[in-house]
Structure formats: structure tokens, C-alpha cells
Amino acid sequence: MSGLAESFAAVRQRIADAARAAGRDPSSVQLLAVSKTRTADDVATLAALGQREFAENKVQELVAKAEELAHLDLRWHLVGQLQRNKATAVVGTGAVVQSVDRVSLVERLAGVAERAGTVAEVFVQVDLGGPEGEAAARGGVAAELAPELADAVAEQPALRLRGLMAVAPRGEEPGPAFARLAALSERVRRDHPGAVELSAGMSGDLEEAVAAGATVVRVGTALFGPRPLASGAGP
Numbered sequence: 001m002s003g004l005a006e007s008f009a010a011v012r013q014r015i016a017d018a019a020r021a022a023g024r025d026p027s028s029v030q031l032l033a034v035s036k037t038r039t040a041d042d043v044a045t046l047a048a049l050g051q052r053e054f055a056e057n058k059v060q061e062l063v064a065k066a067e068e069l070a071h072l073d074l075r076w077h078l079v080g081q082l083q084r085n086k087a088t089a090v091v092g093t094g095a096v097v098q099s100v101d102r103v104s105l106v107e108r109l110a111g112v113a114e115r116a117g118t119v120a121e122v123f124v125q126v127d128l129g130g131p132e133g134e135a136a137a138r139g140g141v142a143a144e145l146a147p148e149l150a151d152a153v154a155e156q157p158a159l160r161l162r163g164l165m166a167v168a169p170r171g172e173e174p175g176p177a178f179a180r181l182a183a184l185s186e187r188v189r190r191d192h193p194g195a196v197e198l199s200a201g202m203s204g205d206l207e208e209a210v211a212a213g214a215t216v217v218r219v220g221t222a223l224f225g226p227r228p229l230a231s232g233a234g235p
């Protein structure tokens with residue numbers, strides 16, 4: 001097996017083990033491959049192994065790879081912060097926007113999707129706290145404001161609310177943070193029963209996320225190896 005085939009199998013095994021340990025069906029957890037800073041060739045290699053869902057944290061990189069690999073029929077997700085002036089480019093790729101964290105962005109995405117005659121799928125990104133400044137860089141709406149933002153998404157006919165997304169804060173055990181996210185998700189689902197997805201967990205904490213109920217885990221490093229430090233592609 002190639003290195004990527006091996007790590008792909010290992011990550012899928014980790015997800016399956018975590019699901020079984022939590023008494024869940026492994027097929028209830030979707031693997032999202034985070035391909036930021038990787039080449040289109042890396043994505044194509046993983047696609048050839050059967051992976052369909054990929055994520056980027058920069059619009060430009062997402063658009064470039066989506067165009068270059070259009071023949072592969074992949075599904076793209078944006079997991080990084082989105083400026084309003086780039087909404088058109090993202091919606092044009094049909095990407096799922098997992099980083100919706102403010103009303104102005106909801107309105108902009110809805111307007112763009114409506115004009116394009118499509119329905120854009122979105123997640124509300126929640127800030128789970130952590131060191132000051134980190135949240136600002138990472139994005140996310142404060143937990144107490146998340147239900148309101150979910151309402152704003154649901155009011156838009158051109159948007160479909162899939163669920164919540166979050167990154168565990170640094171310097172804290174991920175388990176309790178994911179438990180707070182899961183409680184919030186339950187609350188949002190009372191008003192929006194279709195918002196069933198919970199996007200949480202990365203290479204270092206996917207087990208804790210699956211235990212808390214994650215339906216989507218976003219994995220980069222454990223699939224592709226460490227990213228170049230200078231890429232500025234954190235977290």
C-alpha cells in the first residue's frame with residue numbers, strides 16, 4: 001500500500017473503533033479530508049481510494065482545486081473564514097460552507113445562492129472558547145448566539161442548515177468542549193430538526209468528538225502527514 005492508502009485505512013479504522021466504543025454505527029460518522037496546502041495530485045490519489053468529501057480553509061485554494069479536479073465529481077467544504085466578497089466564488093463551486101458565523105454572511109450567501117438559482121448548504125460555526133485572540137483568528141459565533149444565527153439561516157430559502165461546526169479550543173480537554181457543542185446542537189435541533197450534522201474532531205481529537213456525537217470529522221494531518229509550518233494554514 002502507498003503511504004496515503006495506509007493512512008487512509010488507519011484513519012477509517014480510528015473512526016470505526018471510536019464509533020463502536022461509543023455504541024454508534026461507524027457509518028454514522030463521515031470522514032472529511034482536509035486537503036489545505038496539499039496538491040491536487042494528493043487529492044486525486046485519495047479520491048482514487050474512494051474518498052469523496054474534501055475541505056479547504058481558503059477560498060482561493062478551494063476554487064482552484066475544485067476546478068482542476070472537476071472531472072472527479074468531489075464534494076467540497078469550506079472550513080475557514082469567509083469574506084463576504086468571496087461568497088460568489090464559493091457558492092459557484094457548490095461547496096458546503098461550514099464556517100458561517102455572522103448574520104451579514106448569512107444574508108450575503110443567501111443573496112448569492114438565490115441569484116444563482118441554487119440552495120447552498122451551510123453549517124453554523126461555533127466558538128467553543130479558549131485563549132483570547134485564538135477565537136478571532138479561527139472564527140465562530142459565541143455559543144449563546146448560535147441558536148439565533150441558526151434561525152437566521154433557516155429563514156433563508158436559498159440556504160439549508162446542515163448543523164453545527166467547531167474546533168476544540170487549545171489548552172483545554174476536547175471532551176468537555178465537544179459535550180458543550182453537542183448540547184447546543186440538541187437545542188438547535190429542537191427548532192430545526194433537519195440540522196442533524198455535528199462537524200467536530202480533527203486528527204488529534206477525533207475519538208473525543210465521535211464519543212460526543214460528531215457526524216463529521218475533519219482530518220488533515222493524520223491522512224496527509226504534517227503541513228509545512230510556514231503555510232499559515234493553521235490551526
Ligand SMILES: *Cc1c(COP(=O)(O)O)cnc(C)c1O
Binds near residue numbers: 036
Ligand atoms: C486544518 C483544519 C482541520 C484538520 O486539522 P488536522 O489537525 O490537520 O487534522 C480541521 N478543521 C479545520 C477548521 C481546519 O482548519
